[in-house]
Amino acid sequence: MGAPRDIVIYEQDSMTRALLEEWLRHAGYRVRIGNQCNPAGDGRCDLVILSVYLPKRAGAQCAREIQSAHAATPVIAISGHFRPGLPAAGSTAQLLGVQQVVAKPLVREELLESVRGILKTDH
Amino acid sequence: MITTSAPANPDNGTNRFKRLQLGVVALGVLVIVALVGSSAYDAWRSYRYAAAGTVREIDNVANALAEQTVWTLQAVDLLLLDTARWYRSESAHIPRESIDSALAARTAPVSQVRQVTIMDAEGNQLFRSRGFTTPNHNAADRSYFRAQRDDAHAGLFMSEPLTTRSEGRSAMILSRRLDDEAGHFAGIVTANVDLEDLNRLYRAVDAGPGGHIALLRDDGTLLVRNPAAPGFIGRQLPTLAALPQGPDPRVVNPINGQTDFIAVVPVRNTPLRLAVTRDVDVALQPWRDETIRVAIRTVMVALLGGSLLALLVRQIKRVASGQQALRDSEERYALAMDGANEGHWDWDVVADRLYLSPRMKVLDGRSPDTPETSGTEWMRRVEMHADDRLRFDAALQDHFAHRLPRFECEFRIRHPSGEWHWLLARGRCSFDASGGPSRFVGSAIDVTEQKQAQIERERLELQLRQSQKMEAIGTLAGGIAHDFNNVLGAILGYGELALQQAAEHSDLRRYLDNVMHAAERAKLLVERILGFSRSGLGDRVLVNVQSVVGETLGLLAASLPVGIKLETRFAAGNAGVIGDATDLHQVVMNLGTNAIQAMAHGGELLIVLERRVVRETTTVARGKLEPGEYVCLGVADTGGGIAPAVLERIFDPFFTTKSVGEGTGLGLSLVHGIVIDLGGAIEVASTVGQGTRFEVWLPVAGEAAEEAVEPVRTLPHGSGETVMIVDDEQSLVALAEEVVARLGYEPVGFASSTAALEAFLAAPARFDAVLTDEMMPDLTGTELARQIRRICPSVPILMMSGRAEAPLVDRATEAGIAEVLRKPLHGREIAESLARVLG
Numbered sequence: 031m032g033a034p035r036d037i038v039i040y041e042q043d044s045m046t047r048a049l050l051e052e053w054l055r056h057a058g059y060r061v062r063i064g065n066q067c068n069p070a071g072d073g074r075c076d077l078v079i080l081s082v083y084l085p086k087r088a089g090a091q092c093a094r095e096i097q098s099a100h101a102a103t104p105v106i107a108i109s110g111h112f113r114p115g116l117p118a119a120g121s122t123a124q125l126l127g128v129q130q131v132v133a134k135p136l137v138r139e140e141l142l143e144s145v146r147g148i149l150k151t152d153h
Numbered sequence: 154m155i156t157t158s159a160p161a162n163p164d165n166g167t168n169r170f171k172r173l174q175l176g177v178v179a180l181g182v183l184v185i186v187a188l189v190g191s192s193a194y195d196a197w198r199s200y201r202y203a204a205a206g207t208v209r210e211i212d213n214v215a216n217a218l219a220e221q222t223v224w225t226l227q228a229v230d231l232l233l234l235d236t237a238r239w240y241r242s243e244s245a246h247i248p249r250e251s252i253d254s255a256l257a258a259r260t261a262p263v264s265q266v267r268q269v270t271i272m273d274a275e276g277n278q279l280f281r282s283r284g285f286t287t288p289n290h291n292a293a294d295r296s297y298f299r300a301q302r303d304d305a306h307a308g309l310f311m312s313e314p315l316t317t318r319s320e321g322r323s324a325m326i327l328s329r330r331l332d333d334e335a336g337h338f339a340g341i342v343t344a345n346v347d348l349e350d351l352n353r354l355y356r357a358v359d360a361g362p363g364g365h366i367a368l369l370r371d372d373g374t375l376l377v378r379n380p381a382a383p384g385f386i387g388r389q390l391p392t393l394a395a396l397p398q399g400p401d402p403r404v405v406n407p408i409n410g411q412t413d414f415i416a417v418v419p420v421r422n423t424p425l426r427l428a429v430t431r432d433v434d435v436a437l438q439p440w441r442d443e444t445i446r447v448a449i450r451t452v453m454v455a456l457l458g459g460s461l462l463a464l465l466v467r468q469i470k471r472v473a474s475g476q477q478a479l480r481d482s483e484e485r486y487a488l489a490m491d492g493a494n495e496g497h498w499d500w501d502v503v504a505d506r507l508y509l510s511p512r513m514k515v516l517d518g519r520s521p522d523t524p525e526t527s528g529t530e531w532m533r534r535v536e537m538h539a540d541d542r543l544r545f546d547a548a549l550q551d552h553f554a555h556r557l558p559r560f561e562c563e564f565r566i567r568h569p570s571g572e573w574h575w576l577l578a579r580g581r582c583s584f585d586a587s588g589g590p591s592r593f594v595g596s597a598i599d600v601t602e603q604k605q606a607q608i609e610r611e612r613l614e615l616q617l618r619q620s621q622k623m624e625a626i627g628t629l630a631g632g633i634a635h636d637f638n639n640v641l642g643a644i645l646g647y648g649e650l651a652l653q654q655a656a657e658h659s660d661l662r663r664y665l666d667n668v669m670h671a672a673e674r675a676k677l678l679v680e681r682i683l684g685f686s687r688s689g690l691g692d693r694v695l696v697n698v699q700s701v702v703g704e705t706l707g708l709l710a711a712s713l714p715v716g717i718k719l720e721t722r723f724a725a726g727n728a729g730v731i732g733d734a735t736d737l738h739q740v741v742m743n744l745g746t747n748a749i750q751a752m753a754h755g756g757e758l759l760i761v762l763e764r765r766v767v768r769e770t771t772t773v774a775r776g777k778l779e780p781g782e783y784v785c786l787g788v789a790d791t792g793g794g795i796a797p798a799v800l801e802r803i804f805d806p807f808f809t810t811k812s813v814g815e816g817t818g819l820g821l822s823l824v825h826g827i828v829i830d831l832g833g834a835i836e837v838a839s840t841v842g843q844g845t846r847f848e849v850w851l852p853v854a855g856e857a858a859e860e861a862v863e864p865v866r867t868l869p870h871g872s873g874e875t876v877m878i879v880d881d882e883q884s885l886v887a888l889a890e891e892v893v894a895r896l897g898y899e900p901v902g903f904a905s906s907t908a909a910l911e912a913f914l915a916a917p918a919r920f921d922a923v924l925t926d927e928m929m930p931d932l933t934g935t936e937l938a939r940q941i942r943r944i945c946p947s948v949p950i951l952m953m954s955g956r957a958e959a960p961l962v963d964r965a966t967e968a969g970i971a972e973v974l975r976k977p978l979h980g981r982e983i984a985e986s987l988a989r990v991l992g
Contacts, residue, residue: 043636046642046643048643049643083635109635110634110636110639113680113733120694133638134635134639135642135645135679136642136645
């Protein structure tokens, strides 16, 4: 394994954010918390983990801004609105324009597998 | 529907009255004509009587007078004959100077003779009864002399009226011939009859008013007339002397120029005729007076009759126009009723007589010419809907008891054809002096269509409310799920991290395990809520419906209880819908399971899958079908059916008819959510006691290649091995038991893991395999497996779980579990797994 990878997390829920940070740091990634209001200022990274809160229009708008700020970076979308058992890279992922989707509540192994999968294929 | 009663022909009544009027006029005229005719006949008859009577009367007078005249003249003739005989035989013996006196003596008794004269053959007067106070005249030129001289057999001769030369008086001379012994003409004897004397005789007879008496010679010479007509004596008036002809002879009187009735009688043995005349005008005066009276009377009666007739005709016209007005009014009423499609009734409550208009009878579902009946009979006969009868009776009683000013009620009645019809009846009762109902009149209209439209509207509103409710619940559930998943994520995530730190078999480890179990259950619940509320994002691909349904039925068929027959008819081909295969699986599974559970005592489960084309927008129980192609899944059972009140709520979340713990109440709401999400609709029809049929309509989005589905019969079967089944949800235990039994194993189910462990400890050799759920209170699946392995390491253990994730699989393998099966259970997986572990 080479240099640690940079992952930026966009998650409003502080508990989930802390948990993600915990898991990812523990797995050996460099984790930064993104500024939702100014995603462009968060700099380059290898992966974006983006929490999508769909029912709110502002949430969707926010997600699009973040995605465009990290146009060349793979994104994992996490949401409480994804149905359990949803294929990680299925039509929903295509619809959202992200690499993978992971349904909440998050399961550590599942999330880490997704992250590993993306960062592995990336190199 | 409804036969329209033809309006009465308006000409009938008018014609009847015209005929009546014509008849009355004809009869009246006939009576008047008969009256006038009878009067005219009477007048004619009395005229005949009057004329005949007059003629008879004057004839009698004429006869009597003629006879009288005969007697008068016979006396004169006798005098003449006697004198002639006396003169021939005695004159020679008596002195000439005493002959005059002798003649006078003879003449004296015959008063009508003024003088008797004897003349010689030359016409010289020889002797006169009155002597010769006047000079002696020769009478040789006189007719009475010449007649005797020239004819020896002249007999009695009567002269024309003449003025006597001796006295200058108007008289008539009668003469007889005197012969000598040799029979030669020796002279004549004459009697001078004064016409005045005869006239006196006639004057004594009353010829009646306007009557005249005339004595004429048969050549028409007028001799005597009464009343006097001096200028006409001696003139020839042949019309008076002619013997009359015909029944009531009449003549124009030459004396006064008037028309008279006439009777002419010849005076016997004389050349005389007696004529009696009577003025027609005078004679007929009484008849004329009578006739005028009769005529006046007749005219009066005729006028009276005419007036009565006119009055009668006028009355008839008034009645006719009244009748016409009544008919018009009735016709307008009937037309209005007909136009409004209303029927009406009139119930004489006291006499219990009921009149129903033909239309009303049609509304009752009977023919318009059904005979009249009574109100109570009607009530008994009409089949009113049981739900409406009480309301109807209450409305009627309230109105009859003055509690409601009007009667108004909507109710259903069944026609003999079996159809139910909604009627809206409005009426008003009139009351007698004591306040009791006397007459109840009203009208009714068929409002079935409006009612149906209203019911349809209410159904749509209900459906709208339903979908709004589902949407609201969805939004709510979505919001909860989002936040709750974060919370759960934290609990599960940190719990897992904590577990890694906790020492094996420590209390802390056990506590954390329980926290994890609880959180897992909470996660499952959130999943289900997301499922029915459809607020979660799912995959959307083209799914071959038939293959998914077939696959699901494979599982259902494997778990089918004894006594239930499954029949399938698949004809949907490669019809594909856009959605998630798991969703479709859920739909079939839920509907199928429900149907099976509804047939606790056996029955037939019919699953039909076919393509259908909808031509026009149709509303069904849940959702709306727009025109297009659909694939229709029909699931029909022959179970107990669903009561209408329950049917309305079966799709509501958490609504369940099952006992607490048996069902979540989310099954059908999950089906509903999925189907609506797929753009489809659900129709449901149920008859209590006969069964229920669900129809799921899904829009066809294209053709999806069919995945190879393995037929159910190729599944590996067991041979009576006993399988322990453990799940804390009773329904899942039952389901698994059925599946396992179908596969040829002997299932023994437990809803509690501790009970299962106790049973195993009691008889470890009894069980050939164990199938257990992971998440259970008290004792988890892995813990149970561990305990069982400790007693009997050889028994194979299978685990089933909603989420076969790596940590669970690791934990399970560690506990000695052979395989982990993913819920929901697939018949094939179970079959293959059991075959593997037991084979």
